[in-house]
Amino acid sequence: MKGFGIAALVFLFASFAVNAAPVVSHQPVMAIVIDDIGDNRKKGLAAIELPGAITYAFLPHTPHSFELAKTAHFLGKEVILHAPMENKAGLRLGPGALTHRHNTAELQHILGDGLDSIPYAVGMNNHMGSLLTEDREKMRDIMRVVKQRNMFFLDSMTTSKTVAWKVAHEYGIPYLVRDVFLDNRQEWGYIHNQFKQAVSLAVTQGHAVVIGHPYPETVEYLSEALPILEQLGIRLVTASELLAIRSRSQLLMAQPQVSDCDKVEGHCQALPVAAKH
Secondary structure, X not given: OOOOOHHHHHHHHHHHHOOOXXXXXXOOEXXXXXXXXXXXXXXXXXXXXXXXXXXXXXOOOOOOHHHHHHHHHHOOOEEEEEEEEOOOOOOOOOXXXXXXXXXXXXXXXXXXXXXXXXXXXXXXXXXXXOXXXXXXXXHHHHHHHHXXXXXXXXXXXXXXXXXXXXXXXXXXXXXXXXXXXXXXXXXXXXXXXXXXXXXXXXXXXXXXXXXXXXXXXXXXXXHHHHHHHHHOOOEEEOHHHHHHHHHHHOOOOEEEEEEOOOOOOOOOEEEEEEOOO
């Protein structure tokens, strides 16, 4: 890992984590979601074997999603659907895609099939979706299914104009918004800087929602970095655990603003702005 072990990582984090001043009374928490599970069995298993309370988002109808979702559940991990949604770049979405061309009945049928294809799913987030998550009516169609199934929704924030989390709020659906994309670039230095930002957010605002992918570089980094969270006083929690904490403590969630977007769909960095949902 570029010559860095756990001790070195603790040193790299400690300078800002210790000096940051928390604005909430509870222990800082971090929720990490690993997207895009299901296409590659080896990479999926490596990600699922990471230690701790991680949430895994499974692509529907992919070769290994059913098996890996069961494996994750039996290992005590949280399982959600990673629902492909239409993007502005015209990038391929794969099976189970939700697009503006689908009417209400079609959208809800496709989403229902996608949820049924992932055993033990307790929620969902969007895969891509820069076009569809800006469409309030389509999001209402989707949230009716989420509400009916008593699930939560995580807005991956692939566009600054997303209304997904807002519609979830309208329907009384437990929701989260992504704070940090961990691995837009599969480089140790980049991943480390993103993780540092997540640590800083967790300490200063009390929580951070992080999305990564089953890249070997990400898995290698997290395998060494995750044990450090406890030493920094940060508790790793699943997405649903973070929702429960918010419910109990009236935790203020951040309304993200997206900037510094890469050309690749979905890889935008959110800058939190205090807002009570």
